[in-house]
Amino acid sequence: MLPEDRLDALLSLYSENGRVPPDQPATTDLNGRDSLQPLLDAADQLTDLASVQPSPEFIARLEAQFLAEAAYLQEQAGAEPPLLGNDMTTLPGSDPATLFPSLVPPILGNDAPTLPGITWAAVQEDGTELDSVPGRLGSARRPARRARLLWPALAAALLLVIGATTFTAAAAASPGTVLYGLHRWEQSVQVRMAGSAADRTNLHLNYAQSALGALDAAVARHDTGAAYDDALTTYRDEMQATATSAGSVPAGSEQDTLFAQLRQLTTRGRADLHSALAFLAWSERVQTTAVLADIGDSVLHVTQVSMVYAGHGQHLWQVTVSGTDFQQGAVLLVNGRPAGTVISVTPTTLVAQLSGDDSAPLPSSMGVANPDDTAALTGNVSSHEQENVTPSPQQTPSGDDHGGDRGGDGHGGSSGPGSGSGG
Amino acid sequence: MADPSSVTPEKDVETVANVESAGTGMTWPPALPFGRALERARALDRSALGMLYRRFLPAVYRYVLARVGTVHAAEDVTSETFFAVVEGIGAMRAQDELAFTSWLLAIARNKVAAYFRRLYARPEEPQTLPEDEHPVTVADEGDPLAIVTSRESWAEVVAGLNQLTEEQRAVVLYRCVLGYTTEDVARMLEKQPNAVRALQFRALASLARHHAAEDALRRGQESSREGGQGHATRR
Numbered sequence: 001m002l003p004e005d006r007l008d009a010l011l012s013l014y015s016e017n018g019r020v021p022p023d024q025p026a027t028t029d030l031n032g033r034d035s036l037q038p039l040l041d042a043a044d045q046l047t048d049l050a051s052v053q054p055s056p057e058f059i060a061r062l063e064a065q066f067l068a069e070a071a072y073l074q075e076q077a078g079a080e081p082p083l084l085g086n087d088m089t090t091l092p093g094s095d096p097a098t099l100f101p102s103l104v105p106p107i108l109g110n111d112a113p114t115l116p117g118i119t120w121a122a123v124q125e126d127g128t129e130l131d132s133v134p135g136r137l138g139s140a141r142r143p144a145r146r147a148r149l150l151w152p153a154l155a156a157a158l159l160l161v162i163g164a165t166t167f168t169a170a171a172a173a174s175p176g177t178v179l180y181g182l183h184r185w186e187q188s189v190q191v192r193m194a195g196s197a198a199d200r201t202n203l204h205l206n207y208a209q210s211a212l213g214a215l216d217a218a219v220a221r222h223d224t225g226a227a228y229d230d231a232l233t234t235y236r237d238e239m240q241a242t243a244t245s246a247g248s249v250p251a252g253s254e255q256d257t258l259f260a261q262l263r264q265l266t267t268r269g270r271a272d273l274h275s276a277l278a279f280l281a282w283s284e285r286v287q288t289t290a291v292l293a294d295i296g297d298s299v300l301h302v303t304q305v306s307m308v309y310a311g312h313g314q315h316l317w318q319v320t321v322s323g324t325d326f327q328q329g330a331v332l333l334v335n336g337r338p339a340g341t342v343i344s345v346t347p348t349t350l351v352a353q354l355s356g357d358d359s360a361p362l363p364s365s366m367g368v369a370n371p372d373d374t375a376a377l378t379g380n381v382s383s384h385e386q387e388n389v390t391p392s393p394q395q396t397p398s399g400d401d402h403g404g405d406r407g408g409d410g411h412g413g414s415s416g417p418g419s420g421s422g423g
Numbered sequence: 424m425a426d427p428s429s430v431t432p433e434k435d436v437e438t439v440a441n442v443e444s445a446g447t448g449m450t451w452p453p454a455l456p457f458g459r460a461l462e463r464a465r466a467l468d469r470s471a472l473g474m475l476y477r478r479f480l481p482a483v484y485r486y487v488l489a490r491v492g493t494v495h496a497a498e499d500v501t502s503e504t505f506f507a508v509v510e511g512i513g514a515m516r517a518q519d520e521l522a523f524t525s526w527l528l529a530i531a532r533n534k535v536a537a538y539f540r541r542l543y544a545r546p547e548e549p550q551t552l553p554e555d556e557h558p559v560t561v562a563d564e565g566d567p568l569a570i571v572t573s574r575e576s577w578a579e580v581v582a583g584l585n586q587l588t589e590e591q592r593a594v595v596l597y598r599c600v601l602g603y604t605t606e607d608v609a610r611m612l613e614k615q616p617n618a619v620r621a622l623q624f625r626a627l628a629s630l631a632r633h634h635a636a637e638d639a640l641r642r643g644q645e646s647s648r649e650g651g652q653g654h655a656t657r658r
Binding site for chain 2: 052
């Protein structure tokens with residue numbers, strides 16, 4: 001038996017029994033010199049890998065992304081060329097040609113005379129009919145007149161074709177693409193034309209669901225730019241519209257079903273958005289957190305930031321952030337990025353130190369990021385000088401004193417440069 | 424070693440689908456023959472895709488992990504592989520499990536190659552394995568000594584594999600890690616079984632030489648360290 005065959009047979013025994021059986025010594029010499037044992041040992045090191053398992057978190061996360069990608073591709077494949085796309089055809093009781101008669105692409109060729117403005121000189125100016133075959137019009141002036149009529153008509157037809165094509169493409173446009181705005185407009189038209197509140201609610205639910213699918217797919221593709229932002233905005237708007245619209249559906253089983261679907265989509269949305277947070281840039285985390293709050297999730301909220309400059313050459317700001325739902329391990333955000341050193345965190349207050357000069361402009365926004373990747377900002381930032389240790393000369397109140405800070409504690413609320421930018 | 428795949432070309436596709444999956448510990452749902460699942464997956468049916476995913480994820484992950492060496496990179500490359508799968512499955516021509524596995528692992532191989540291209544394009548990035556990036560087998564969990572030993576030998580195993588030719592590597596990984604039979608590997612790589620056996624022999628011999636050289640190097644370092652310590656003690 002060749003050594004390759006013997007090795008293969010031993011490996012097969014390994015795979016069946018998990019070890020070399022005692023009556024099959026692995027160290028059988030080949031031609032009295034070589035041994036297969038080192039090769040079997042090398043194989044044994046590899047077989048350790050056979051029991052390695054991916055982590056359950058990874059399995060679940062990738063499965064969600066994998067299936068979201070499949071749903072996205074399926075949706076893309078389904079959004080086919082027919083006039084004005086799938087969305088238009090799903091509108092109850094609406095025929096695209098009825099909705100947008102001017103947008104139906106003209107069929108050129110034999111039917112060309114039916115285009116508006118194109119008569120192909122079939123009718124004379126005086127209304128008498130002529131032969132519709134151009135070659136048989138004897139007059140030399142007629143081709144020139146025909147040409148004068150033909151060019152504007154062709155231009156109009158071209159515009160119609162471009163318009164119809166644009167609308168068709170927009171119907172299939174996905175978040176992040178140039179035509180997505182038009183796509184949303186088309187959806188709003190469909191909602192306006194829906195026959196009943198229940199139909200409107202169903203449309204909103206469908207749009208919210210599609211947006212959430214597109215959002216998942218964008219995260220899966222690490223395409224967390226415009227595609228993610230558009231999908232997130234659409235999801236938020238459509239969820240709000242669904243809630244409003246479902247409220248106007250007459251009470252009964254239909255309304256109950258719609259509210260149940262809304263709750264289901266809300267739950268899925270919360271889970272998906274929380275999963276997405278880890279993959280997002282800070283600005284998108286803030287947006288996503290705001291959407292989580294909009295759909296009723298309990299997330300942190302920042303109301304006010306107060307900065308006190310330490311002065312005396314320390315170049316330090318003491319920052320106090322007020323809000324709700326801060327978690328232990330939260331960090332300070334300055335202009336959308338983590339900064340400073342956190343001193344203490346309570347559910348409603350975060351205190352941090354930030355190095356910087358008091359002559360520098362105040363940050364335009366500050367906030368907090370929790371360890372679960374939710375983040376919130378506020379533009380309501382005010383600064384104060386630290387209370388002066390050295391007593392300043394007291395100004396004697398005079399008769400023309402218009403009030404102001406009588407206590408003289410320097411807490412003017414906006415004494416720092418560029419402070420008090422507001423929300 | 425994992426239970427080798429019981430897939431053979433002669434077997435009926437629907438029967439094959441019911442056999443326990445190699446190494447994954449999962450059983451294909453008897454109600455859904457593999458061929459039909461593939462058909463539905465081509466149409467991006469999510470339940471079929473989900474079943475394929477759950478069944479083949481461990482195999483792809485192990486294959487990728489054996490190549491890239493770190494858990495983090497293995498997760499990234501595995502993700503890329505499955506995204507490529509969902510994008511390309513509509514055009515896939517495989518009709519049975521073995522052909523599908525071959526197609527899937529070919530994608531994984533390409534993604535691993537792309538990973539290494541990216542890695543070599545950014546040589547400033549560290550290429551050593553961080554402490555928490557060493558994979559731990561199920562058997563190792565909870566055994567600190569086993570974990571330490573595993574970490575010590577892991578980099579060596581990956582380095583040895585990366586010294587093999589592409590064909591040798593595919594053969595030993597399909598055989599020893601994924602648990603396929605020689606005949607199955609031959610079919611997946613479109614080779615004769617004898618050629619697979621020869622590749623396997625050369626690959627394992629090369630790995631054995633690599634490990635022997637590493638052992639000799641380690642022993643030399645240890646003895647020089649001990650010598651240095653003894654010298655210091657005497658002084």
